[in-house]
Amino acid sequence: MEKVFVALSGGVDSSVAAALLKKEGRFDVAAAHMICWKDVVGSAKADRCAAERDAEDARRVADKLDIPFYVFDFTEEYRKKVFDYMVREYKNGRTPNPDVMCNKEIKFGIFLKKALKMGANYVATGHYIKIKKSKIKNQNNNSKFKIIYKLLEAKDKNKDQSYFLWTLTQEQLKHCLFPIGDYTKDEIRKMAREFGLPTAGKKDSQGLCFVGKIDFAEFLKSLIFARKGAVVGADGRKIGEHDGAEFYTIGQRHGLNLGNINAKPHYVAKKDIKANVIVMAEKNDPLLYKKELIGRNVNWIADRAPKLPLKCEVRVRYRQPLQEARIMNYESGIKVIFDKLQKAIAPGQSVVFYDNKQMLGGGIIC
DSSP, X not given: OEEEEEEOOSSHHHHHHHHHHHHHOSEEEEEEEEEOOOOOBTTBOOOHHXXXXXXXXXXXXXXXXXXXXXXXXXXHHHIIIIIHHHHHHHXXXXXXXXXXXXXXXXXXXXXXXXXXXXXXXXXXXXXXXXXXXXXXXXXXEEEEEEEXXXXXXXXXXXXXXXXXXXXXXXXXXXXXXXXXXXSOHHHHHHHHHHHTOTTTXXXXXXXXXXXXXXXXXHHHHTTSOOOOEEEEOTTSOEEEEESOGGGOOTTOOSSOBOXXXXXXXXXEEEEETTTTEEEEEETTOGGGEEEEEEEEEEEETTSSOOOSSEEEEEESSTTOOOEEEEEEEETTEEEEEEEEEEEOOOTTSEEXXXXXXXXEEEEEEO
């Protein structure tokens, strides 16, 4: 019987993932709860009680399912691979996506490696995504085929998490199971009640990956030196002050003290980190819109780039409706040219590619 380690967070999704695998009867199922954050940084305090409740809930689920329960401490790795990366990106004026890095380095990085070392064949998570095993022709030998793993959007489009998993490789995917991708959130809740899981009525977690719900603006200010700077309008006229250009992201509307400004909503359109200046623009100002972007650190799920240029669908933020675009080679990365203007493209965020519900890969926006 093949062994699978389920990443049990203490939430309802991973709980049902474990229950489904146990019910299936094909696997020797074990649960693993990851601890990645213990610190209190400045005045921005993570909810330690919530973290302790999550750990206890995970243990209770494992007890209910009568499966082994392990606790893995990855605090050092999380700080180096995810936390330090996030702070470094903000200091450089970009808007990182720590959830993407957390999946790459922690859940499907050191957790997967540790599970395999302990004899597991697979790891499983409560991500809303589907995985499909397919055969394709081997480029090196046309008479033979090879197995590839495809990632498809989840049944529940409101919960689909494919956007956060574009960094995964074939070597990782052949050891991955995603048991809840074929269900909606309502169906997951119903099954949790039917399984009698103690997390059936638990609310979904929010906030920074493994840190929890915090005042993120205050959290950053405890890590990056605040420095007053000018906020200017699209015409270059000063309209206010900010606490540091590093703390704001392209497209941000709230969190700046700009007074009335004719009572019209304004958004961050540009940032100059060296000069410590933020440029604001009204909703329909051309400064807020772009028709193309450059992407670096591109990963293709199939482990090989498709023939470019490629017409496909793209999103530049989580839950954004898919946008028609064309992908082209560009120096050491790719250029994405959209059919329509896109609002507030933020450097540091992920650009993710799709074709007919299949997630093809992604990259980091420059």
